[in-house]
Amino acid sequence: MPFREVEASPPHQHPDLVKDLAKELATPSNVAGFDVPAIKQEKQRYGDSLHVTVIWNRWNEVPDKAERGAVILEAYRESGRVNDARRITIALGLTSDEADRLKIVF
Amino acid sequence: MGLVERISGFDSLREMEDARLDRYWDGLSCAIEGRFFGGSYLLGYAIEMALKVAYFRVLDVPETEDVRNELNRARAMARARSVRNLHGLVFWAETLVATREQRGAPMDPALAGTLIGYASDAAAHWTVAMRYRRSVPALEECHDLLRIADWVQRVHHQLWS
Numbered sequence: 001m002p003f004r005e006v007e008a009s010p011p012h013q014h015p016d017l018v019k020d021l022a023k024e025l026a027t028p029s030n031v032a033g034f035d036v037p038a039i040k041q042e043k044q045r046y047g048d049s050l051h052v053t054v055i056w057n058r059w060n061e062v063p064d065k066a067e068r069g070a071v072i073l074e075a076y077r078e079s080g081r082v083n084d085a086r087r088i089t090i091a092l093g094l095t096s097d098e099a100d101r102l103k104i105v106f
Numbered sequence: 107m108g109l110v111e112r113i114s115g116f117d118s119l120r121e122m123e124d125a126r127l128d129r130y131w132d133g134l135s136c137a138i139e140g141r142f143f144g145g146s147y148l149l150g151y152a153i154e155m156a157l158k159v160a161y162f163r164v165l166d167v168p169e170t171e172d173v174r175n176e177l178n179r180a181r182a183m184a185r186a187r188s189v190r191n192l193h194g195l196v197f198w199a200e201t202l203v204a205t206r207e208q209r210g211a212p213m214d215p216a217l218a219g220t221l222i223g224y225a226s227d228a229a230a231h232w233t234v235a236m237r238y239r240r241s242v243p244a245l246e247e248c249h250d251l252l253r254i255a256d257w258v259q260r261v262h263h264q265l266w267s
Contacts, residue, residue: 011216049207065223066257071214079190087214090203092219102196102226 011070016060021054021075034096038106042083051090052076055099055106068093116172119162126155126259142173142248143241149251150195150232156258157198157225163266164205193234199225202265217264224254 012018024037037056044051054072062068069091075086094102114121133148167176180201181192189197203218212218231247258265 002257003176031196044207049212065220065227066216068223069214069219072219073216088215089207090218090222091215092222098223101230102222 012062012067013070014067017058017062017071018074018078020058020080021056021071021072025075025081027071034099040104040106044089048087048100049089050084050087051092051101052088053090053092053094053104054106055094055096057095057100059093059095081087116174117177118170118173119159119167120169120175122155122159122162126152126159129135129155130259132254133255137248137252141241142244143236145252146231146244146248147236149248149255150228150234150236152233152255153225153228153232153251153258154193154195154198154234155257156262157195157202160262161202161264164202164209164211195225195229195232196222205267214264217261220257221265224257228254234250 010023021037021039025039028039029036034055034057037058040053040055042051042053043049052072054068059068062071072091072093073085073088076082076088094104099106111176129148130152133145133152136145136148138140148212161180162173162176165176167173177192183198183201184192187197199221203213203221206213213221228251231244231251
């Protein structure tokens with residue numbers, strides 16, 4: 001049987017967003033508004049998991065929501081927060097309008 | 107014999123699994139024929155039922171058993187969160203994600219986020235109360251719901267396994 005090793009297709013097409021989000025994770029800018037990512041990392045009361053919500057208007061560039069979570073997880077790893085990345089059980093990327101609709105307060 | 111007599115007298119997982127697919131195809135047919143409001147209504151139901159089915163599967167509810175008890179439990183959870191009825195798409199998405207996590211089998215984190223995001227998008231276009239409202243133009247909304255219903259179809263197994 002032939003053996004063929006191939007690389008899986010990437011889960012998103014937005015390395016620029018990964019870079020910017022990783023930068024913000026490494027050095028939070030504390031700028032108001034959602035033109036920069038607002039990162040809410042919620043430690044769950046039971047267990048050790050994290051729910052991460054990133055409110056960022058650049059998600060408008062990513063209408064396929066399936067890609068947003070992948071961007072968040074990769075940014076965590078890229079910023080050196082590998083252990084945190086392993087604990088994340090929800091990676092939710094929302095624009096400010098979408099966050100309003102879900103009544104998510106930052 | 108009337109249609110009501112010919113359909114099942116109670117809601118079971120198997121009935122709902124078939125019904126979600128039926129409502130999806132009904133909704134798609136409406137959308138293709140330009141009945142966008144009706145299509146939206148049916149597609150919203152297809153999404154809602156897909157979430158409920160996944161939730162019942164996570165709970166290991168037997169295929170042919172009446173799901174009333176599980177629905178009553180969900181109703182109590184909904185009340186505790188001030189959710190008024192059991193047709194809330196975001197409620198079901200969040201409950202499904204939380205139940206899997208509580209049971210030690212969390213969803214892929216990106217999938218969980220996607221599900222909650224899409225449930226919220228769908229909830230902006232669908233409510234069970236629509237059935238009492240006259241139709242309004244809904245081309246874009248129907249397309250949005252169709253896209254989300256398609257996504258739910260595609261990943262449905264991953265929502266519960």
